[in-house]
Amino acid sequence: MMDHFTIDDRLLALAKQAEIDCKEPFARMDEIAAYNEEKVLAAFMECRVSDSHFKSTTGYGYGDSGRDKLDEVYAKVFRTEDALVRHNFVSGTHALAVALFGVLRTGDRMVSLTGQPYDTMEEVIGLRGEGNGSLKDYGISYDQVDLTPEGTVDFDGIREKCPGCKVAYIQRSRGYSLRESLCIDEIERIIQTVRSVNPEAIVVVDNCYGEFVEKKEPTEVGADLMVGSLIKNAGGGIAATGGYIAGKAKYVELCSYRLTVVGVGKDEGCTLDQNRGMFMGFFFAPSVVCNAVKTNIFALRLFELLGFTSYPSYDAKRTDLIAALVLGSGDRMLAFCQGIQQGSPVDSFVKPEAWAMPGYDDPVVMAAGAFTMGSSIELSADGPMREPYAVWLQGGLTYHTGRVGILLAAQKMLEQGLLPNL
Numbered sequence: 521m522m523d524h525f526t527i528d529d530r531l532l533a534l535a536k537q538a539e540i541d542c543k544e545p546f547a548r549m550d551e552i553a554a555y556n557e558e559k560v561l562a563a564f565m566e567c568r569v570s571d572s573h574f575k576s577t578t579g580y581g582y583g584d585s586g587r588d589k590l591d592e593v594y595a596k597v598f599r600t601e602d603a604l605v606r607h608n609f610v611s612g613t614h615a616l617a618v619a620l621f622g623v624l625r626t627g628d629r630m631v632s633l634t635g636q637p638y639d640t641m642e643e644v645i646g647l648r649g650e651g652n653g654s655l656k657d658y659g660i661s662y663d664q665v666d667l668t669p670e671g672t673v674d675f676d677g678i679r680e681k682c683p684g685c686k687v688a689y690i691q692r693s694r695g696y697s698l699r700e701s702l703c704i705d706e707i708e709r710i711i712q713t714v715r716s717v718n719p720e721a722i723v724v725v726d727n728c729y730g731e732f733v734e735k736k737e738p739t740e741v742g743a744d745l746m747v748g749s750l751i752k753n754a755g756g757g758i759a760a761t762g763g764y765i766a767g768k769a770k771y772v773e774l775c776s777y778r779l780t781v782v783g784v785g786k787d788e789g790c791t792l793d794q795n796r797g798m799f800m801g802f803f804f805a806p807s808v809v810c811n812a813v814k815t816n817i818f819a820l821r822l823f824e825l826l827g828f829t830s831y832p833s834y835d836a837k838r839t840d841l842i843a844a845l846v847l848g849s850g851d852r853m854l855a856f857c858q859g860i861q862q863g864s865p866v867d868s869f870v871k872p873e874a875w876a877m878p879g880y881d882d883p884v885v886m887a888a889g890a891f892t893m894g895s896s897i898e899l900s901a902d903g904p905m906r907e908p909y910a911v912w913l914q915g916g917l918t919y920h921t922g923r924v925g926i927l928l929a930a931q932k933m934l935e936q937g938l939l940p941n942l
């Protein structure tokens with residue numbers, strides 16, 4: 521029985537079983553969270569963060585000590601020379617684009633080592649559209665090493681295509697595909713392979729959804745630049761917007777020239793009262809990420825017990841906080857997302873439908889009842905309405921509320937006769 525929600529008894533029994541099965545994977549995540557929370561706390565202390573760093577600035581933002589201090593904290597945690605953490609990054613895609621435009625020049629070549637990058641990067645690179653200022657329009661060429669038919673990284677392909685490239689690009693998380701997300705050990709092997717044929721290549725990692733899921737980050741195993749969104753993991757559900765780029769100082773500087781202006785770089789940019797939320801969010805991030813991954817693991821096990829295929833397996837070693845649940849039909853995707861929406865603290869009364877989204881090829885259905893618009897560290901589910909009709913599930917600020925959302929999604933499907941096993 522649940523006191524505040526109506527959930528079918530058979531679903532509650534399966535949920536109980538799922539939680540018993542998840543005991544070990546949960547314990548592993550708790551251990552990682554403890555490590556990362558300590559790592560972040562130690563960085564705050566070593567950097568001598570003080571309440572004066574939460575002061576707001578306007579205009580040029582000269583002398584904004586909080587802005588500089590936040591860069592220092594990120595660099596300390598991610599073991600990099602420098603970082604650029606700004607609310608002015610409108611999204612992860614923006615931060616990634618700034619990183620690529622920051623370091624690439626006409627005549628250069630970038631190679632994606634992990635197959636087709638995330639959907640929204642296609643226009644940035646110039647795989648879609650023309651004359652709109654993509655990398656391709658500026659004479660920067662693109663190549664990719666496809667994954668093997670089994671969905672694994674093609675190390676021979678990397679050795680073949682990396683010589684002479686300027687940027688070697690790695691996407692850690694699966695994004696809207698069913699490939700495996702890449703754990704840090706695998707990213708380390710990829711980087712070593714790149715270095716063996718091209719020591720000069722700038723290794724850029726799309727770290728979206730990856731921060732704090734493992735004990736190390738890609739920059740700790742050789743990445744030159746790492747990029748992420750603050751409305752995902754690193755913002756801890758508190759940062760209102762923003763993104764970050766962290767890595768080698770000379771590359772971060774080039775990125776800062778692209779974000780603001782050549783010659784000005786990191787020295788300007790007011791923070792409009794965003795600092796406190798960004799500091800606090802980063803402090804909370806390891807714990808919130810742990811809750812999100814646990815919510816994810818619970819969903820994976822529950823839907824496996826309900827007869828669905830999902831990726832990764834609930835007991836897999838995790839490197840991001842995304843799960844793909846293959847539901848097999850548009851009806852089920854809609855019902856699932858409507859249930860997730862119903863279990864959200866904000867806009868629980870709204871009914872999601874599929875619609876055309878800027879940057880995406882197919883109509884997308886999204887459930888997001890979040891405090892921050894579009895935030896996916898908060899419980900959210902979405903997917904393009906196309907084969908294999910899978911929803912990608914992520915987030916959950918707290919485990920117990922995340923669990924309610926998952927149960928309401930299953931309940932919604934049950935009520936519409938869309939659960940084959942019940």
Ligand SMILES: *Cc1c(COP(=O)(O)O)cnc(C)c1O
Pocket residue numbers: 611612613614638640691693694695726728729749
């Ligand atoms: C979320 C995400 C991005 C960036 O998406 P935005 O919506 O622009 O923040 C890029 N790559 C991956 C793998 C992602 O998950």
